[in-house]
Amino acid sequence: MIDSRTIIAPASASGRGGISVIRMSGPLSNKIAKEMCGELAEPWRFKKCNITSNNGSLIDVGMVVFFKSPYSYTGEDIVEFHCHGNPMIVNLIIESALVLGAVVAEPGEFTKKAFLNDKIDLAQAESVADLINAQSESAIIAANSSLSGNFSKQVNGILDELTEARVFVEANIDFPDEDIDRTHMENLNERLIKLLGVVSGLLTSVQDGVKLREGYSVAIVGPPNAGKSTLLNLLARERVAITSDIEGTTRDLVRVPVNLAGLIIEFIDTAGIREDPENSIEEEGISKSIEVINKSNITLVVQDSTSVKPFNVELGESIVVMNKSDLMKESQPNDKNAFYVSSVSGEGVPELLSELIKKLEVDEGGETVFLSRKRHEECLIKGRDFIDESLEGLRQDLGLELIAENLKESHNVLGEILRPMSSDDLLGEIFSEFCIGK
């Protein structure tokens, strides 16, 4: 079960620090480590040692630990060197190991080995990258939930259910004269309806997980000079957008990620939209704004509360924000559905943000959220639709062979979440997201 390559790479970030960790995996790792560090301690125990180069000169005094196959991350023999955090030391250790027969690991190769040696499935491999790249606490919790196999377990449960249903259908086709229990046939419909519910439920979790991984985006739109950029600067707590009293100061989109209550939300400031644009540059800016509105989860429509202008753009989910509340005369009408804020004083902003989080509908503490990818979502949607089609087939009394066909397709496409069936370049794509050493 072991790949013949022995790979090595720094496992910690580059640069100076307290310690650096170098990881080596493959059949030669034990032998190479012995040549550089002398006898090792028993597996899974640290040993303090002199780390020497291939020609015997001392590089560093550090710690070394040996993880014996198959109980290691990759399933192979792994050795970790823990040395002082100096890039020169890291380089010298790696160079010596290269001379002794190791090769430099490709990006994601450690995780790829773990996948190929069946230590983890594909969804788990993906969550390793996600955990490393997670930018919020919720994302870390969700990535861990996937990595520990919670997500895979649910997918496997669905696959098992599908297998049972398929075995039953296939047996009915191939053994028509045997006494297959008729009541089972009536149960098939019920079982599939239940399964459909399970798949849909998982899909919802996954869709939340996709949002969590990819973050949320909130578009800030409105007529010119309503103070959109000023609001953005306030949310970002720094001056990221140029503001002025001149209409149309913002021409390009300005994007700022903000960590709000553990969620990564990207606010996108757009050019003001006027009913009659004056030139083609402005028109271009407006069409961009509309594109952003369509792609974002929610839109903040910002108006100058002292002079509300008509704003006729089709919006999805949105919140109306009345800006410049500090300049407002009390006699002006009060829109009950709008949030009155002052981008200058910050008044009303906390209320706006809590409404925003509520509207994003992040299910906190409810269903387990997995950090998921579009790929998982697509597989689940297709898998769900094929189950739905088999149910429709049962309703319409189509031949059992068509029910079987849809169940098979569903099984295939859901199985791809954990074990891709098509030998496309999917694997390459997934593992290329890693940096070297993972």
Next chain:
Amino acid sequence: MDKYEVVVIGGGHAGVEAASVASRYGAKTLLITHDKSKIGEMSCNPAIGGIGKSHLAKEVDALGGLMAKAADKSGIHYRVLNSTKGQAVRATRVQTDRDLYKLAIQELIVSTKNLTIKEGSVIDLDIDDLKIKSVKTDSGEKIFTKSVVLTTGTFLGGVMHTGLEQSPGGRIGDPSSEKLAKKLRKLNLSVGRLKTGTPPRLNKNTINWDLLSPQSGDTPTPLLSYTSNEEERPKQLDCFMTRTNKETHKIIIEHLDESPMYSGVIEGVGPRYCPSIEDKVMRFSERDSHQIFAEPEGLNSDLIYPNGISTSLPLKAQEALVRSIKGFEKAEIIRPGYAIEYDYFDPKGLKHSLETKEIEGLFFAGQINGTTGYEEAAAQGLMAGLNAALQTNNKAPLILRRDEAYTGVLIDDLVSLGTKEPYRMFTSRAEYRLILREDNADMRLTEKGKELGIVPDLLWKTYLQKKELSNNELERLKKEKIKPNSPEAEKIHLLSGETTSNNISLLEILKRPKVFHHHLPQGENILPNNVIDEIEASVKYEGYIKRQKADIEKLQRNENTPIPSSLDYSNVVGLSNEVKQKLTEARPESLARASRLPGITPAAISLLMVHIKKGRRLVG
């Protein structure tokens, strides 16, 4: 001194198809059998077809083979299984008169050009430089040949068991081939043991028929062959059913220690799908009854074949168990049931042409490859005989793909996966089940056969007629519409719940569930059933077939990615040693074939693909 291009050893269902196709191709062919009168003998149940099996029989027929024609000339009871399900999984099953079947096969084979039939027993194969040179018979004769097709069935090292008694033999009353078995065991081929069984035969006149429930054959009565006609068929008989009961099961359990299967005497593995009654009782202990069909062996035969109680218990126990069954209380056993154990060779040692990888010119077909069933044997026999003939004429072999024929599925499964138990065909083995149907075996294969010159004129003419009728009808269905408010429109509305209009063609209407061809306004031509079946299936499955075709194309790309035979798998980065070893042993010819080997994961295929592409770039 005789010299042949193809020598077929064995006159069973694989042997006759092999000999027939080789001689149809024009190769000088010899069929050697130990007893001419046993050519085409049905050693087990007198029936052809059934789920997955009828598909194979029709494919053999579509390539000009004998099986389906002989079945129609001897068929005394026809049923379409799965008739409530769709076309793809419907299967014809024909009960035949055993003697008429054998007679039909013998008549067909005797009249074949280029074919010589000889009685004898082959005791040795002369192999030089890993090539077949000649075969030697027990009479001391040496017959030179360029190729040999071995179809020895259960005769290689065959041992029959009834109770704890055993005797060597290939079938009741026939000797086994010991010397040839010894010779083959010396070759570098991996050998194993399998077992199969047959039920006792009962005396028709001792059964109380009033207690059995009759089952008549289907009407209209189908035909198995594309070229048979009604007049050739003998008169039709009813078939009768009864069941085992608790008492039967008690008797079996009491005598289990006398069963060679359960006392450990037989080591061979039996078929899971055609189990002995001992197996059924033990494995499905929650059931207290199993179905039995009392099938007549023939029009003039006094023998009844009780389908469902294959057993190898001692005769006394067989009598007791038979007589515990309703209607069989006084039944007399004319011939006891027995189990037979025989040699088979691991089919992973074969190429897709069914030639052994080890010895050039040596082809295997039938039970020797670990299959069970007449139809499985016939399909392999046809392919092995054809490929032997093609090879002796320096032509490329015919290899059917998994999406082209059940025959392709059968051979690919055997050659790629091997088998640990007797292999029987099922529709669930075929990924492209909706494409591989009874109604279109000729559409799938007859043109290929014609190109190779193995399709008789009558079949070719019939095929062309069917194709023309089918195309014309499809054109008509595309063009014609139903008049709104006509009685026909009302009928369609009632059936499908959807209305018709001036813009919807008959073809579109036929796509609706619950609407069938006979509901539509008919054209001028009266269409034969097989044309209607073909049209209905291709119209109703259209969406699914499109999806399957897309899958096939994707697979085809891998099929077309050859793996260089010189590839050193130890150089492929990322493959585990286990996978490397498996690939090195199997040496798959293409990526697609590698992907079907057991234990080869899609991830491994990706790595392999990357490696091959890289190699190509370096060379290019």
